Amino acid sequence: xxxxxxxxxxxxxxxxxxxxxxxxxxxxxxxxxxxxxxxxxxxxxxxxxxxxxxxxxxxxxxxxxxxxxxxxxxxxxxxxxxxxxxxxxxxxxxxxxxxxxxxxxxxxxxxxxxxxxxx
Amino acid sequence: xxxxxxxxxxxxxxxxxxxxxxxxxxxxxxxxxxxxxxxxxxxxxxxxxxxxxxxxxxxxxxxxxxxxxxxxxxxxxxxxxxxxxxxxxxxxxxxxxxxxxxxxxxxx
Numbered sequence: 001x002x003x004x005x006x007x008x009x010x011x012x013x014x015x016x017x018x019x020x021x022x023x024x025x026x027x028x029x030x031x032x033x034x035x036x037x038x039x040x041x042x043x044x045x046x047x048x049x050x051x052x053x054x055x056x057x058x059x060x061x062x063x064x065x066x067x068x069x070x071x072x073x074x075x076x077x078x079x080x081x082x083x084x085x086x087x088x089x090x091x092x093x094x095x096x097x098x099x100x101x102x103x104x105x106x107x108x109x110x111x112x113x114x115x116x117x118x119x
Numbered sequence: 120x121x122x123x124x125x126x127x128x129x130x131x132x133x134x135x136x137x138x139x140x141x142x143x144x145x146x147x148x149x150x151x152x153x154x155x156x157x158x159x160x161x162x163x164x165x166x167x168x169x170x171x172x173x174x175x176x177x178x179x180x181x182x183x184x185x186x187x188x189x190x191x192x193x194x195x196x197x198x199x200x201x202x203x204x205x206x207x208x209x210x211x212x213x214x215x216x217x218x219x220x221x222x223x224x225x226x227x
Binding site: 035037044045046047050059060061062095100103104105106107109110111112 | 152154156161162163164167168173203205207209213214215216217218219220221
């Protein structure tokens, strides 16, 4: 079955860190760019970060640049998002998404993992 | 500006045609993608590129773009088309992605 399954969300204090994972299955993971997209409660979608199929290039939204790092492990078919210096405004449901081409269209989404930043 | 602007809400009578608008300078250079999101669910891609539908998306969904304005058209809207619709495109730099604020579609 073609799917993406996120994990690693939870409650973290402001200034803390968290690493999200996204396990891919049912397609050739190494052929596709991937991204993270988040959605704050009751709000719209916000693109967070993207990584090329090879992992050689990355891109970040200004709101997370310098605090978040996107990476991938082709041996595990897994996408990661390392989140440091977390803020209350980072509270959101985080989705991973498969890109048809680099920064083009997301044709497969996971169900999301919830990150709550609160003291 | 790298922003994408959408009307917050649109309504349509059952079986009628509705157009959802997305505006932004980057649309002069890049085609948008359109996503449908229903409550409690992940977004689903409905239109990408010039006017392409992924497998499984009904042909009542279509897309067009001219200048800084892109349209998602639903011809013969159905009750199951209710939800939030987001456009997405690269920003003017070409190195980042932006989503529009979303349009809530109500089918009356």
